Amino acid sequence: MLELANLSKSYGSNTILEIDHFSIPSGIFWLLGHNGIGKTTLLKMIGGIEPFKGNIAFNGIDLRQSPVEYRRSVNIGEAEPLFPTFLKGKELIELFAKAKQAEATQVSFLLKTLDVHHYINTPIGSYSSGMIKKLSLILAFLGNPSLILLDEPLITLDKESQEMIQTLIINSWKERNVSFIISSHQELPITASSLSKIMIRDRKLVLLDNIINAGLL
Amino acid sequence: MLVFYKIFVADFYRVHFGFFLFVTLILFGAGDPGQLLAFHTGVIYAILTNSFPLTITICLWFVYLLKSLLFIREKLKEEAQQFLCYSFSSLSKTARMTYWFTTMVLINMPILLYAITCALVGFYSKNIIIALLLIIVIIAFISAGSFVADRFFYRRITVQTAKENKFYFANTLPISYLFIGMKYLLAEQKLAYGICKLFSYLLIIGMYHIFHDLQNNVALAAIIVTSFVIAHVVLLFAQFRFEYQSLAILRNLPYTDNFRFYAALKRNFLLFIPEVIWLFSRFKFFESGILALYMLSLSIFLYQSISLVGLKLDSFVKFTFFLFLFLVIIIPIGYLAVISIILLCTAWAIFKLKTQPY
Structure with missing residues (x-):
């Protein structure tokens, strides 16, 4: 379970997130909200990339108190990943695999599944946006995370790769109980029974069912 | 041109204010004020008549040129300067080169003025060949600098990163x-x-x-x-x-x-x-x-x-x-x-x- 407590984030005097307390149980969650409302920022905060005020804990592991253990449990795939252009995709995967303690078989499986073999030994500067996206998704799945945050995972991917990602998500959830929080403006054709929707509204995080019940949508 | 001036020239002098202050103090504050003119005239004569000071001077100009190019390259990498990629890429190469040449002349003004001073002293003291050489070198530096700056710009707009590998x-x-x-x-x-x-x-x-x-x-x-x-x-x-x-x-x-x-x-x-x-x-x-x-x-x-x-x-x-x-x-x-x-x-x-x- 992901616990957010007294969480806030401001850019200058503009507060974009103010969450008193919110718990997200295991499952696959679709994070909704219009452009600029703070979805990417929230995912980066949970992923330990963006500074914030307040507390974030996953399965009782606090990001502030146990940052290493927390980061082994929580992975992130960014919407617009920015990687050093002079590195090869393979080098970045090696670095992440070592840090996230991923097994060689997992790396091979992901390379094969996302069909990146033919360019992974070339510098990232030569990749298209779709190729960079695939690399970012591979990094997000490496290791043994219990929660994976995916920011717009389907954009720039071809239809075949989109289906692969959806299969990966569902299988990770079913076989290894990996939870997901996915931000996407595209419809997620995930049919898992545990798919729930959460939404950022007025700087707060709310379950969409609660919004519908309250007649706000 | 005003945009180029504000982004590259004015910022170059602002950022390197400390450096210019330091160099000015070394050149004009270290010695006896009464001997300054004689000292600098002596230095210029040494440049004009001796190959070692001449080589050192040209090397220093080259370092200055490299520093100005480095500054331009870093500036072009800034997110705030991304609009240049869209607006200036529509210009012809000749127009772009004119902008870069003017920019390089303004940024390299201190060494250009020094080169002109040396050349004038050279002409006055009948060291015509060295005086001409100094003028040719400084023009060549600025022209080559303009070309390199335009290459940086071109690389920025084409995101030619694979080459760097x-x-x-x-x-x-x-x-x-x-x-x-x-x-x-x-x-x-x-x-x-x-x-x-x-x-x-x-x-x-x-x-x-x-x-x-x-x-x-x-x-x-x-x-x-x-x-x-x-x-x-x-x-x-x-x-x-x-x-x-x-x-x-x-x-x-x-x-x-x-x-x-x-x-x-x-x-x-x-x-x-x-x-x-x-x-x-x-x-x-x-x-x-x-x-x-x-x-x-x-x-x-x-x-x-x-x-x-x-x-x-x-x-x-x-x-x-x-x-x-x-x-x-x-x-x-x-x-x-x-x-x-x-x-x-x-x-x-x-x-x-x-x-x-x-």
């Missing part, structure tokens, strides 16, 4: 959190690194030439160390920006704070290896150790301080200028080890407070 020594380094910064240095900062090392060398030579009676003075050595660490600000800034922006995703990796801070410290140490070697070859072991500690502490303090100024090069340069003045005042008092430890602890505090995402 032909570098090969960088590929031999192992992939690790520590060495990514070094790979970046070798792949994209070779020129900046070379210029910084040249500045270090010139600072050491220049300072010991001016203060030749203080060859073994540790305080003077500490001021020299301060000068060459501060001469590396562009390099440190680029390293920090690279770590903060291009390696943002690495903050999701399960590394401890100590590991990250220590890695930054080791990267800074690697940057200053030539200077560390110089220190240990020049001073006694204990003094060298203290000076090396001070150098490392100051560099990591500067590195972490970049987060205080919000990743703005202009503000960082101003900050380092005032820090330099402050250190030059307090270093002669002594307690270099204490200053080093204070700088190191402050760097750690800034790292914890400003650069960590919690």
Whole structure:
């Protein structure tokens, strides 16, 4: 379970997130909200990339108190990943695999599944946006995370790769109980029974069912 | 042209204000005011009549040219300058080259004026060939600089990054959190690194030439160390920006704070290896150790301080200028080890407070 407590984030005097307390149980969650409302920022905060005020804990592991253990449990795939252009995709995967303690078989499986073999030994500067996206998704799945945050995972991917990602998500959830929080403006054709929707509204995080019940949508 | 002037020319002089002040003080403040004209006329005659001063002068102009090109390249990389890619790419190559040539003339105005002065003295003193040579060299430098600046611009708009990967020594380094910064240095900062090392060398030579009676003075050595660490600000800034922006995703990796801070410290140490070697070859072991500690502490303090100024090069340069003045005042008092430890602890505090995402 992901616990957010007294969480806030401001850019200058503009507060974009103010969450008193919110718990997200295991499952696959679709994070909704219009452009600029703070979805990417929230995912980066949970992923330990963006500074914030307040507390974030996953399965009782606090990001502030146990940052290493927390980061082994929580992975992130960014919407617009920015990687050093002079590195090869393979080098970045090696670095992440070592840090996230991923097994060689997992790396091979992901390379094969996302069909990146033919360019992974070339510098990232030569990749298209779709190729960079695939690399970012591979990094997000490496290791043994219990929660994976995916920011717009389907954009720039071809239809075949989109289906692969959806299969990966569902299988990770079913076989290894990996939870997901996915931000996407595209419809997620995930049919898992545990798919729930959460939404950022007025700087707060709310379950969409609660919004519908309250007649706000 | 006004846009080019504001972005490149005005900013170049603003950012390098400290450098120009330093050079002006050296050229016009170090000697007897009554002898200044005779001194400078003597220097110009030496340039015109002796090949060694002439070579040194042309080398210094070349360093200045490289520095101006480096500045343009860094400016073009800024997000705020991205609009240039859309607006100026529609111009013809001739129009673009005219803009760049004018920009390079304005940025290189100090050396251009000096070259013209030398040439006029040359014509007056019948050293016609050398005078013509100086004019040809300076025009060639500025023209070549304009061409290179336009190549930087072209590379920026075509995102020709794959080409940069032909570098090969960088590929031999192992992939690790520590060495990514070094790979970046070798792949994209070779020129900046070379210029910084040249500045270090010139600072050491220049300072010991001016203060030749203080060859073994540790305080003077500490001021020299301060000068060459501060001469590396562009390099440190680029390293920090690279770590903060291009390696943002690495903050999701399960590394401890100590590991990250220590890695930054080791990267800074690697940057200053030539200077560390110089220190240990020049001073006694204990003094060298203290000076090396001070150098490392100051560099990591500067590195972490970049987060205080919000990743703005202009503000960082101003900050380092005032820090330099402050250190030059307090270093002669002594307690270099204490200053080093204070700088190191402050760097750690800034790292914890400003650069960590919690």
